[in-house]
Amino acid sequence: MASEPFRNARGTRDLFPDDLLLIHHLERTAVAVARAASYQEIRTPLFEETRLFQRYLGEASDVVEKEMFTVPRRLAEGSAAPSEQQSSSFTFRPEGTASVARAYVQGGFAKRAPLQKWFYVGPMFRYERPQKGRERQFTQFGVEAFGAQSPTLDAEVIAIAVEFFKRLGFGAELEVRLNSMGDPSDRELWRVALRSFFAPQFATDAAVRCADCRDRFERNILRLLDCKVAQCQELNVGAPDLFELMNAEATAHHQQVGAALLALGFPAIEDRSIVRGLDYYTRTVFEVHYPPLGARSALCGGGRYDGLVAEMGGKPTPGVGFSIGFTPTELALKELHLPAAADLQDLVSAQAPQVYAIAGSEQDRLPLLALTEQLRRSGLRCEFDHRGKSPNAQMKEALKSGARFFLTLDSAASGATSVSLRDQNDNQPRTIAVAAAAAAIHAALA
């Protein structure tokens, strides 16, 4: 009985060896810029108890709960009501910060070593409808710095994000867009002020605002500020400014982040439309943009979350971080015709054999296989034809493989003790004793 062929699940993709060249390049760039600023890697589990993310997302959870990959916990038979099963389920992490903050608290760092600068690179999962640049399984690079509220730390975190893109080849057009959410009490005042400012726009049925904004007014009033509809933007003019309500310390912090960024050579653009709705986000919020990309210019988002560690049950500890999605980064790189081939050359080389062993006859195959193994043990990448191709066809394979050395057993007779080695760099065939082959190749490579 015929069945449908197997396919990958929607919103996922296979990364084949050629695709992984770029992925590895992104990963190593991320690791390099993070380590340069003394950030250490952390790896948390790919899934957590669902309630961790429910706590992390707070009020927004009813909106996003449908967009998470949740699996039920296996309970002893008949031991719990269905509702209880739901609350004790597991969920594949939709982002990195909640898990890292949980680990920070659980590991006791808030008490024994509050200052921790960590980074992570790994897969995240969101049950959303895929579209361009959005997948159900995707990779994020993120950093989280705990234990200091200094504005210079905000600037350092932002600088890591910018440096990541610079090293990937993005140009001077890179922009840091900066805003502040103030402290929670400031934000509460602001929400109240926004509500009374916008309320008249929704008091009548007249469609002065787009339908989405009518929804946002109830659900998430801050999102009114970054509506893309032109008419809505006009109606935002004159809206209450959080900075008018912000406490002096938070205001000073924001100015000092700007000054620190300037000192680092990354002048920030103030952008009041950048908002973060979750309550433990405090003060700094930022995005890194690359305007040449047009509508999809946002590459990175981050900010300060001084209330999060306490929310996770830890000793109150400030924190700041960002996350960068690999998928949008890949799209942007493709559009910019990056990276240059030279940037991947070492990764390409590492995938290619250094030596291709060519069997001149059927009798040569086993002795040659043994020699191949010997070369591999010596640390050389060595390839051997397993399909029994003709010597001519093996030569073509060898050329395609990118191997620098072609090696054949001298076919004098059975029990050959020498090999013919051709180095494509000088193209001089040399005859070498079998026992000396590995050393000769290593010498040529050195």
Place this chain on the structure above:
RNA sequence: GUGGGCGUAGCUCAGUUGGUUAGAGCAUCGGUUUGUGGUACCGAAGGUCGCGGGUUCGAGCCCCGUUGCCCACCCCA
């Protein structure tokens, strides 16, 4: 959740107003050539035209349904 577009070989695509046995390039496989910078030539293999139904003497092409993918909106932790 809403809306739009597209499904022909492994990949990128042709395929005339509906008309014999559905084509090309690349990739693959085999061979010849070239004692060597991935050449050139010859040949082979590979498709129930996403799937199901309908219209028709006849459907890759028209109609309906379905499914998959893509894109946009929503959301964006």
